[in-house]
Amino acid sequence: MMPVIEAERVTAGQLASNLEVFGGPEPGDSTVRVAVRVSAHLSFADLLGLLTFEGELTWGELGDDAVVRESLQYAVLNTTLDTMESYSRRAMAALxxxxxxxxxxxxxIVRFVRAVAVAVTRAFGVAEPEGSRRLCGGPVGQVLEALSMADCETW
Structure with missing residues (x-):
């Protein structure tokens, strides 16, 4: 399933300088930038794929929701829609x-994707849809909500 980018009006803020792309201070950078908001609606699979293959998250960072959300910003900006779809398929297969x-x-890879899935559910409040293939005796969404980063065999 492709992510959805709504065709609603893009809002733009004031012009500013001495800022980096995400609005943080960048002293000495006189590049003039404008804040632009784009609404994107990402599925569980989209989030999982982006954060697994583009987010550059480490095992230790998966427990920090703020880092997970920030990593998603970079991943979305760095990824084409076709690549995002490919990442989604790869991540769901590994899951x-x-x-x-x-x-x-x-x-x-399987263990890491499962850990990212737990982080996605916790940070964004979305889990794999019901009716998905069963994993370790129960729907993946229920398993991810109930368990930590343990291997399937220990579930």
């Missing part, structure tokens, strides 16, 4: 325990 061939060589 089901069936990583794509290119990802299967990473022994930690």
């Amino acid at each position: 089901r325990g069936e990583p794509k061939p290119g990802d299967a060589g990473d022994p930690n």
Whole structure:
């Protein structure tokens, strides 16, 4: 499923300088920037894919919701819609325990994707939709809500 970008009016703020792309202070940068808001609606799979393959999150950062949200900002800006869709498919396959061939060589990919899924559910309040394939005896969404980063075998 492709993410949705609403075709509503883009809002722009005041012109400013000495700011970096996300509005943080950037002393000495005289580039004039304008704040622009774009509304994007991302699914669980979109969030999971972006944060797994583009977010550059470490295991330790997965527990910090603010870092997870900030990482998503960078991931969205760095990713095309086609790449985002590809990331979504790869992440969901790994979440089901069936990583794509290119990802299967990473022994930690399934465990990491499951940890990212827990972070997505906690930070954004969205879980995998009901009716998904079953994982370890229960729907993935229920498993992710109830469990920590343990391997499937320990569930």
